[in-house]
Amino acid sequence: MTAFLLANIAPLMFGTLVLTLLLGYPVAFSLAAVGLGFGLLGIELGLLSPALFQALPERVWGVMSNETLLAIPFFTFMGLVLERSGMAEDLLDTIGQLFGPVRGGLAFAVILVGALLAATTGVVAASVISMGLISLPIMLRYGYDRRLASGVIAASGTLAQIIPPSLVLIIMADQLGRSVGDLYAGAFIPGLVLTGLYLGFVGLVTLIRPDRAPALPLAARGIREPDGGSGIPSLLALLGLAVATALAFEWLYYEAGAPLDAKIVVTTAAGMGLAFALAVVNRLLGLRLLSRIAEQVTFVLIPPLALVFLVLGTIFLGVATPTEGGAMGATGALIMALARRRLSLPLLRQAMESTAKLSAFVLFILIGARVFSLTFYGVNGHLWVEHLLAGLPGGELGFLIVVNLLVFLLAFFLDFFELAFIIVPLLGPVADKLGIDLVWFGILLAINMQTSFMHPPFGFALFYLRSVAPARAYLDKLTGRTMEPVTTGQIYWGAIPFVGIQVLMVALVIAFPQMVMVYQGTAPTVDPSQVEISLPPVQAPAAAPADDLGAAFGAGAPSADPKAGEGSKDQPPGDLTDLFK
Amino acid sequence: MQALLRSARFIDGINTAIGRSVVWLILAATLISAGNALIRYTLDISSNAWLELQWYLFSAVFLLAAPYTLLKNEMVRIDVVAGHLSRRTQVWIDVVGTLLFLLPMALLIAVLSWPGFVQALERQEVSSNAGGLMVWPARALIPLGFALLALQGVSELIKRVAFLAGRGPDPGAQGREKTAEELLAQDIARGREDAAP
Numbered sequence: 001m002t003a004f005l006l007a008n009i010a011p012l013m014f015g016t017l018v019l020t021l022l023l024g025y026p027v028a029f030s031l032a033a034v035g036l037g038f039g040l041l042g043i044e045l046g047l048l049s050p051a052l053f054q055a056l057p058e059r060v061w062g063v064m065s066n067e068t069l070l071a072i073p074f075f076t077f078m079g080l081v082l083e084r085s086g087m088a089e090d091l092l093d094t095i096g097q098l099f100g101p102v103r104g105g106l107a108f109a110v111i112l113v114g115a116l117l118a119a120t121t122g123v124v125a126a127s128v129i130s131m132g133l134i135s136l137p138i139m140l141r142y143g144y145d146r147r148l149a150s151g152v153i154a155a156s157g158t159l160a161q162i163i164p165p166s167l168v169l170i171i172m173a174d175q176l177g178r179s180v181g182d183l184y185a186g187a188f189i190p191g192l193v194l195t196g197l198y199l200g201f202v203g204l205v206t207l208i209r210p211d212r213a214p215a216l217p218l219a220a221r222g223i224r225e226p227d228g229g230s231g232i233p234s235l236l237a238l239l240g241l242a243v244a245t246a247l248a249f250e251w252l253y254y255e256a257g258a259p260l261d262a263k264i265v266v267t268t269a270a271g272m273g274l275a276f277a278l279a280v281v282n283r284l285l286g287l288r289l290l291s292r293i294a295e296q297v298t299f300v301l302i303p304p305l306a307l308v309f310l311v312l313g314t315i316f317l318g319v320a321t322p323t324e325g326g327a328m329g330a331t332g333a334l335i336m337a338l339a340r341r342r343l344s345l346p347l348l349r350q351a352m353e354s355t356a357k358l359s360a361f362v363l364f365i366l367i368g369a370r371v372f373s374l375t376f377y378g379v380n381g382h383l384w385v386e387h388l389l390a391g392l393p394g395g396e397l398g399f400l401i402v403v404n405l406l407v408f409l410l411a412f413f414l415d416f417f418e419l420a421f422i423i424v425p426l427l428g429p430v431a432d433k434l435g436i437d438l439v440w441f442g443i444l445l446a447i448n449m450q451t452s453f454m455h456p457p458f459g460f461a462l463f464y465l466r467s468v469a470p471a472r473a474y475l476d477k478l479t480g481r482t483m484e485p486v487t488t489g490q491i492y493w494g495a496i497p498f499v500g501i502q503v504l505m506v507a508l509v510i511a512f513p514q515m516v517m518v519y520q521g522t523a524p525t526v527d528p529s530q531v532e533i534s535l536p537p538v539q540a541p542a543a544a545p546a547d548d549l550g551a552a553f554g555a556g557a558p559s560a561d562p563k564a565g566e567g568s569k570d571q572p573p574g575d576l577t578d579l580f581k
Numbered sequence: 582m583q584a585l586l587r588s589a590r591f592i593d594g595i596n597t598a599i600g601r602s603v604v605w606l607i608l609a610a611t612l613i614s615a616g617n618a619l620i621r622y623t624l625d626i627s628s629n630a631w632l633e634l635q636w637y638l639f640s641a642v643f644l645l646a647a648p649y650t651l652l653k654n655e656m657v658r659i660d661v662v663a664g665h666l667s668r669r670t671q672v673w674i675d676v677v678g679t680l681l682f683l684l685p686m687a688l689l690i691a692v693l694s695w696p697g698f699v700q701a702l703e704r705q706e707v708s709s710n711a712g713g714l715m716v717w718p719a720r721a722l723i724p725l726g727f728a729l730l731a732l733q734g735v736s737e738l739i740k741r742v743a744f745l746a747g748r749g750p751d752p753g754a755q756g757r758e759k760t761a762e763e764l765l766a767q768d769i770a771r772g773r774e775d776a777a778p
Contacts (some may be wrong), residue, residue: 023662024658024674029686030678060690066645074614126765129769134773324618327613350764354608355604356607359639359643360650365657
């Protein structure tokens with residue numbers, strides 16, 4: 001019995017964890033308890049030092065003093081303030097009116113607004129709820145296919161997971177020991193491509209089955225010129241002018257080979273700035289140079305784009321750390337909500353309270369995971385996992401396929417936090433040893449984990465959509481017709497093509513790592529270690545093995561990108577970057 | 582039983598008051614962080630004290646709001662399997678989980694972290710960063726936070742045992758307030774009503 005325990009303690013510990021988690025007791029405490037229980041067993045068996053638990057306070061201290069994690073409350077707070085600021089409603093109304101008369105237009109509008117909200121609020125629930133309440137009834141009114149309508153909304157909401165600034169990427173960066181700035185820069189293009197795939201899918205549907213996403217009658221557009229014209233030419237002219245400004249700006253200020261993400265953010269800001277200035281001048285002087293729709297679109301797009309610039313721009317340009325970018329975004333959101341007279345004391349309180357509760361449960365899962373890992377690494381569990389995964393046939397590609405398949409399947413049952421805190425730290429070191437770029441790896445997993453929001457029947461995005469979609473027949477106020485409810489089955493079926501797109505996107509990122517690798521050419525992001533003198537190293541727990549992450553870096557393993565070796569992107573494994581040590 | 586339930590209510594009251602107060606530190610940390618970045622960029626002044634203060638504040642938030650989060654039943658669970666169990670079985674799992682998982686963990690960390698706090702206080706330890714802060718207030722947060730968490734665990738235990746004994750309401754439904762998502766939905770729906778033609 002003892003011999004069996006000694007030989008198999010790591011797999012037993014992992015199996016116990018799975019069973020314990022399924023009991024449904026809070027994840028944070030279950031993780032910690034399994035760590036403590038097996039720690040006692042390990043001490044009893046002589047595998048671990050009796051002083052093992054003395055390292056516990058330092059583990060908590062390590063989580064506390066980890067500045068990357070500060071980004072969690074900042075970005076959450078920003079999203080919660082923004083979701084109540086009315087920004088999403090304005091965007092959906094205006095962009096919906098703009099695209100509505102095109103076939104599939106409302107679906108396109110939902111995807112574009114979803115991407116824009118993702119780049120600002122980053123809260124899946126808020127995006128899905130806003131779109132479910134505002135866009136879904138309009139789509140139903142004009143005869144959109146119910147599965148398509150709900151699928152588009154649920155999927156567009158989950159874009160918040162991958163388009164920076166997202167919580168997923170912060171936690172992924174922390175768990176993989178990479179900088180948040182690098183993950184943001186790396187996720188930028190995959191996020192845009194994914195948005196493009198969603199748009200492409202809707203486009204395809206409108207070609208094959210036009211009846212599923214009909215164009216809205218022109219009369220449905222509320223913002224019109226006094227003479228009844230649409231005002232679109234004026235908008236197109238303004239857009240052309242903005243694009244020309246952006247291009248001219250790019251041509252004037254950037255040399256070839258400048259980092260793409262910073263360039264996109266800055267030139268877009270320049271173009272939008274011009275459009276905004278024109279719209280303001282036009283309104284103030286009553287020039288009537290712009291049509292109403294042109295003016296309206298400009299005014300609704302400015303707040304989110306200004307926030308994107310404030311957050312991502314400052315991070316990509318190296319002005320602020322990602323943590324500070326989050327704080328600036330939250331401050332900007334507060335100012336915006338104040339300006340729109342949407343910020344009341346109860347609302348502020350509620351946003352802070354939600355932020356505090358989310359922070360508490362996320363950080364306690366992390367503390368639980370660190371207690372678990374204290375024992376798990378002590379009994380060489382990491383070597384067991386490495387042995388399991390490193391021996392896979394097919395080398396790097398084989399590993400990536402198996403790991404992604406595993407995460408895809410686990411995403412049916414686990415949500416993102418559990419995956420990120422339990423699975424990712426086990427996979428990261430193995431990937432690193434195989435010479436896989438961890439930023440690329442992290443983004444692959446993040447795209448994959450996005451499916452955990454869309455998987456029927458447990459996906460959160462589907463759950464939130466269900467909570468706001470009409471469950472009973474209702475009377476449409478505008479047309480006076482009785483509308484059929486949206487069934488749960490329709491919501492589930494609607495999500496499936498988008499889960500497929502997600503899988504396709506994972507394959508694309510595996511096939512074209514360049515999409516992510518552009519992060520290596522980005523401007524130097526602010527390195528927190530230069531901002532302050534770094535923290536004293538956390539005492540290594542007695543039982544923990546030597547840091548093998550550092551050794552793996554020195555090994556100079558081959559990488560998918562020739563530039564991978566250069567630059568300062570490979571942060572030295574600091575005290576907390578390798579959380580599970 | 583009634584005395585026990587009264588003490589459970591007392592604990593709930595303490596942790597609610599603490600949890601609701603510390604949320605303001607989020608606003609403070611946000612403004613400090615944003616201000617710090619702006620000042621560093623415009624005036625090129627940087628201070629370790631302000632950087633450290635941010636994580637001191639955030640640590641206070643998540644450690645001291647954790648008991649409140651537990652009280653509100655918002656600690657994340659995996660309910661793929663557990664969601665199908667009967668309510669009584671779920672409560673039983675909570676009782677066993679609190680006794681075997683939560684309480685030993687919270688008490689162990691609270692006890693083990695105490696000497697670190699005492700030492701930091703006695704030696705007046707200062708952070709090793711130039712111009713850094715005193716260490717003891719942050720060190721104090723660990724035993725304090727975990728002791729309060731253990732205390733909340735006791736309260737949850739009492740309420741669940743009372744429920745199983747038929748002497749109390751379902752603790753899962755306690756203080757059921759509208760979630761942030763429900764409030765948002767309500768807000769938008771109301772806005773729609775006004776806007777509807």
